[in-house]
Amino acid sequence: QQQVKQxxxxxxxxxxxxxxxxxxxxxxxxxxxxxxxxxxxxxxxxLIAIRPxxxxxxxxxxxxxxxxxxxxFSLHIMDSQPGDSATYFCGAGxxxxxxxxxxxxxxxx
Amino acid sequence: DAGVTQSPTHLIKTRGQHVTLxxxxxxxxxxxxxxxxxxxxxxxFIFQYYEKEERxxxxxxxxxxxxxxxxxxxxxxxNALLLGDSALYLCASSLDVxxxxxxxxxxxxxxxVV
Numbered sequence: 001q002q003q004v005k006q007x008x009x010x011x012x013x014x015x016x017x018x019x020x021x022x023x024x025x026x027x028x029x030x031x032x033x034x035x036x037x038x039x040x041x042x043x044x045x046x047l048i049a050i051r052p053x054x055x056x057x058x059x060x061x062x063x064x065x066x067x068x069x070x071x072x073f074s075l076h077i078m079d080s081q082p083g084d085s086a087t088y089f090c091g092a093g094x095x096x097x098x099x100x101x102x103x104x105x106x107x108x109x
Numbered sequence: 110d111a112g113v114t115q116s117p118t119h120l121i122k123t124r125g126q127h128v129t130l131x132x133x134x135x136x137x138x139x140x141x142x143x144x145x146x147x148x149x150x151x152x153x154f155i156f157q158y159y160e161k162e163e164r165x166x167x168x169x170x171x172x173x174x175x176x177x178x179x180x181x182x183x184x185x186x187x188n189a190l191l192l193g194d195s196a197l198y199l200c201a202s203s204l205d206v207x208x209x210x211x212x213x214x215x216x217x218x219x220x221x222v223v
Contacts, residue, residue, distance in 0.1 A: 032209030099151030
């Protein structure tokens, strides 16, 4: 079964810090890599996504870095805020998505 | 515009029972997918439907089935419930089934099997 490995499992940063969450995938046919944010008791909400023809994509404070040769991608959150405290999931796929196990981010004031 | 809507939001069932979960996609979206999210894990793909036809199936037993209706809404059915079926069941919709289609999740249905 195709896997997506996500790390770290949990992360604590101070307000204003730049948390970085990493994901690695196996299937070279995957061509769509989204990140979702999930708050307790809620469904995942799309944050940002990238396709393998670019190495970086930025939307507001969120940036995806993509390394096709290493089959890795990461999420950076600039100027993190306490409101960013949530669980983040990376996904990878073509027609259906395979998700990582999630990273619980806590941003402390 | 309304997002993906799911019902019921919470339910408790007994082992061996059957459950039906319902989903209405975003207006204009023709594809619906179902995912299972066990506590502390990422969503796991169960089914994808497009134009009433199954377009993908994840690694789940035959106790799990689904269908899509002409109005693009969908049902997920689970028979002979096991304790391990306790999870958040997420419905996601997308415009179609092309490569790299953006999927939008609903709030989910929390199923507890006792």
